[in-house]
Amino acid sequence: MTDAGKKKAVGLPLPLMQGLHGEFYGHCAAGRLSFQRCSDCGRWRHVPREICPACSSWNWSWEQSSGRGTVYTYTIAERPMHPAFAERCPYAVVVVEMEEGVRLLSRVVDCPPSELEIGAAVKVDFEDVGSTAAGKVLLPVFRRG
Amino acid sequence: MKDKACIVGVGATGFCRGEGSGKSLHGLQLEAALAALADAGLRAGEVDGIMPFPNLGTAEGFAASLGCENLRFATTVNMGGAAPVASLGVAAAAVSSGLADYVLMPAGWNGYSGSRAGAIVQEMTASIPGGAIARDFYLPHGLVAPPQWYALIARRHMHEYGTTAEQLGAVALAMRKHAQLNPAAVMHGKSMTMEQYLASPMITDPYRLFDCCLETDGAAAFVVTSAERARDLARTPVYISGVASAQPYPADEITGREDIFRTGLTVAAPRAFEMAGVKPADADFAQVYDCFTFEVVQQLEEAGFCARGEGGAFVQEGRIELGGELPVNTHGGLLSEAHVLGMGHVVEAVRQLRGEAAGRQVADASLGVVTGWGDFGDGSIAVLRN
Ligand SMILES: [Zn+2]
Numbered sequence: 001m002t003d004a005g006k007k008k009a010v011g012l013p014l015p016l017m018q019g020l021h022g023e024f025y026g027h028c029a030a031g032r033l034s035f036q037r038c039s040d041c042g043r044w045r046h047v048p049r050e051i052c053p054a055c056s057s058w059n060w061s062w063e064q065s066s067g068r069g070t071v072y073t074y075t076i077a078e079r080p081m082h083p084a085f086a087e088r089c090p091y092a093v094v095v096v097e098m099e100e101g102v103r104l105l106s107r108v109v110d111c112p113p114s115e116l117e118i119g120a121a122v123k124v125d126f127e128d129v130g131s132t133a134a135g136k137v138l139l140p141v142f143r144r145g
Numbered sequence: 146m147k148d149k150a151c152i153v154g155v156g157a158t159g160f161c162r163g164e165g166s167g168k169s170l171h172g173l174q175l176e177a178a179l180a181a182l183a184d185a186g187l188r189a190g191e192v193d194g195i196m197p198f199p200n201l202g203t204a205e206g207f208a209a210s211l212g213c214e215n216l217r218f219a220t221t222v223n224m225g226g227a228a229p230v231a232s233l234g235v236a237a238a239a240v241s242s243g244l245a246d247y248v249l250m251p252a253g254w255n256g257y258s259g260s261r262a263g264a265i266v267q268e269m270t271a272s273i274p275g276g277a278i279a280r281d282f283y284l285p286h287g288l289v290a291p292p293q294w295y296a297l298i299a300r301r302h303m304h305e306y307g308t309t310a311e312q313l314g315a316v317a318l319a320m321r322k323h324a325q326l327n328p329a330a331v332m333h334g335k336s337m338t339m340e341q342y343l344a345s346p347m348i349t350d351p352y353r354l355f356d357c358c359l360e361t362d363g364a365a366a367f368v369v370t371s372a373e374r375a376r377d378l379a380r381t382p383v384y385i386s387g388v389a390s391a392q393p394y395p396a397d398e399i400t401g402r403e404d405i406f407r408t409g410l411t412v413a414a415p416r417a418f419e420m421a422g423v424k425p426a427d428a429d430f431a432q433v434y435d436c437f438t439f440e441v442v443q444q445l446e447e448a449g450f451c452a453r454g455e456g457g458a459f460v461q462e463g464r465i466e467l468g469g470e471l472p473v474n475t476h477g478g479l480l481s482e483a484h485v486l487g488m489g490h491v492v493e494a495v496r497q498l499r500g501e502a503a504g505r506q507v508a509d510a511s512l513g514v515v516t517g518w519g520d521f522g523d524g525s526i527a528v529l530r531n
Contacts, residue, residue: 013289015281025281047278047398073304073405075288075296076350082289090350093288095297095400103400107286113350118304129285139285 011084017134020048027062028138033124034062035102046102067124069098069142076113092116096142108142121145147420150237151375151382152529154187154368155492156180158253160331160483165258166362171202174251175210177364177488182211185368186379187247192368194218194245196232198252198486199225200272207251218245224390225273225519226434227409228252229367229487231390233515233527236369246370252486253364273520275397292357292437293349294521298405299439300351305454308442310351312457314342316438316473317355317480319466324477326467326505331359332481356438358479365488367495383498383529387421389413390517390525399521406443406453409524410516414448421528425449428528429510430497431471432490434518435478441465444516445473448526467505475505487517491527498531 015025020036024047027034036045038052039059051058074094080086092113097103108122122142129137158166158176166173182189189211195204196219204219218239222231229252236248273279279288288294302308321337324330337355345354375382391412393402418424425448433448435441442456450471451459459465465473476482476493483489494513496502502510510531517525 013280013284015285016277021277021281046401047282053395072400073297073301075293075300075352076347077287077293078347078349081293081349082284082287085287085289088287091287093283093286093293093297105283105286105288105400118301137285 012129013082013084014130014132014137017132017137020050022134023062024048025137028126028140029136031126033065033067033140035065035100036060037063044100044102046104065124066099069096069122071108071116071118071120071122072097072103073118074116094142096122104140106139106141108144110143146237146241146388147422148384148386149241149372150369150385151372152233152367152385152491152495153370153375153378153380153382154181154185155366155495156182156184157329157365157485157489157492158363160329160361160363160485162257162331162359162361166255170254170259171206171210173253173255173362173364174202174207174366177253177366178207178211178249178251181249181366181368184380187368190214192247192249194236194239194248196236196248196250197221198228199223201252201254207249218248222390223274224517224523224525226436226487227390227517227519227523227525229491230388230515230517230525230527233369233385233491234388234390234525237385237388240369240371246374248369249366251364251366252488254486255362256360256484257362259362275521278398292352294399295437295440296349296352297399298443299437301405302439302443303351306457308457310343311339312442312461313351313356313438314339315460316435316441316465317342319460320435320474320478320480322466323475323505324481327476327482330477330482331361332477352437358436358484359481361483361485363483363485365485365492367488367491381499381531383495383531385527386423386530387417387419387528388526389416389420390523393522393524396521396523406447408443408447408518408522410444410518410526411447411524413524413526417526417528418449423512423528425514427512428471428514429512430475430507431473431514431516432475432478432494433473433516434487434490435474435480436518438480440518441473444518447524448514448516467507472507475502475507490515490517494529498529
């Protein structure tokens with residue numbers, strides 16, 4: 001767990017924690033980065049979906065990711081476009097390509113934006129960003145290495 | 146459907162920043178609609194098909210105001226900025242199959258004096274396909290607005306193909322240069338150098354201020370009818386020779402795309418060119434949806450004007466400027482004329498093909514291409530001829 005509480009910003013937009021999206025974040029709250037994996041063809045998927053886009057199977061399970069990936073692309077937000085992030089500028093949002101083949105949007109919390117490099121190795125961590133009625137929300141974030 | 150339908154009227158309001166349009170969302174679009182109908186030589190009540198832009202009005206509301214007592218075709222294409230060009234296809238299908246005789250598409254907004262990019266983020270995620278995904282997986286990390294979404298793609302392109310800031314700047318400069326020839330453009334009278342472009346503040350790296358389109362108040366409209374009916378109307382008809390629209394995969398989520406550069410246009414463009422029986426190189430000009438500079442580079446590649454990875458070189462050295470190989474956005478585009486949701490590109494293409502573009506007229510223009518880009522990369526394209 002990292003910086004819990006330190007980066008709490010007023011009005012930070014939180015995920016709604018409903019349905020499959022809520023299940024994904026439920027795993028994060030327990031300290032696990034998990035993705036859906038098709039029980040029939042083995043394909044990993046993110047974002048969560050009802051059925052497998054590769055084989056149309058309804059059978060799947062949440063499986064824990066290795067947590068390791070690489071930076072696929074990123075942008076550095078210099079101008080706030082949402083008041084909740086105004087004080088955080090400049091900050092980078094990063095697309096991470098995981099070992100399992102899925103990509104997800106996140107941030108690399110221990111890397112200044114100017115040092116970000118496509119292809120850099122990163123590993124998952126979690127950041128406590130507040131609570132909803134459904135409980136604590138931990139976002140999957142990344143650290144170098 | 147080739148050449149079975151025509152654009153017979155176009156119109157626009159003035160474009161402004163700062164003082165505000167002084168009109169409501171509905172009023173602005175009505176002003177543009179009346180201008181397009183007058184251009185076509187039609188009475189407003191003759192319209193029997195209306196295609197409003199997503200979330201910016203209803204066909205019922207427009208029909209009531211315009212006195213259309215026989216509205217029989219009403220639909221909306223939900224493709225964001227790709228909607229106007231995609232709507233050309235739907236309108237063409239409607240008039241060539243007899244579902245309607247005269248289809249009107251109005252679009253416009255108080256994009257400057259009303260709610261602006263930053264403020265509409267929440268609305269947007271509620272209204273676009275993939276909005277719930279953006280809300281739950283993008284917004285919490287601070288990826289909140291279109292320049293940021295698309296900057297992710299631009300950055301990856303720069304990494305894979307060596308596309309440079311100066312090449313993005315060449316797009317911005319070309320649009321700004323064209324705006325100097327268009328008195329209606331918001332940036333008319335404000336030229337720009339590469340130094341000024343590079344010195345403009347970074348918004349969301351790699352996008353600087355001058356990589357980003359304008360936010361403006363304004364509206365535009367077009368009217369489509371069948372080729373037969375078009376012969377009886379006032380203006381030179383502009384034929385819809387080829388038209389197509391398509392979605393990227395997945396359309397509701399950006400980051401998971403196996404090929405991040407494959408947009409809706411990648412699929413739509415070959416279909417539109419095939420329908421028209423022409424090749425990209427046959428086009429005398431292209432009006433390319435320029436929400437941000439890199440989207441022009443990307444669409445030129447995906448539409449087949451050049452190979453993937455060669456877009457950066459394609460836009461340099463005046464090649465997309467008037468007098469170059471392929472003049473792009475001769476009106477100044479979203480970057481330098483105004484942001485009227487992609488309608489401006491259609492209006493300009495029609496004016497070029499009618500020979501009405503005055504000081505920015507492409508000599509002997511007879512075939513032009515218009516593209517649209519919306520939401521997370523929905524694409525549309527029309528091949529138009531006179
Ligand atoms: Zn499967």
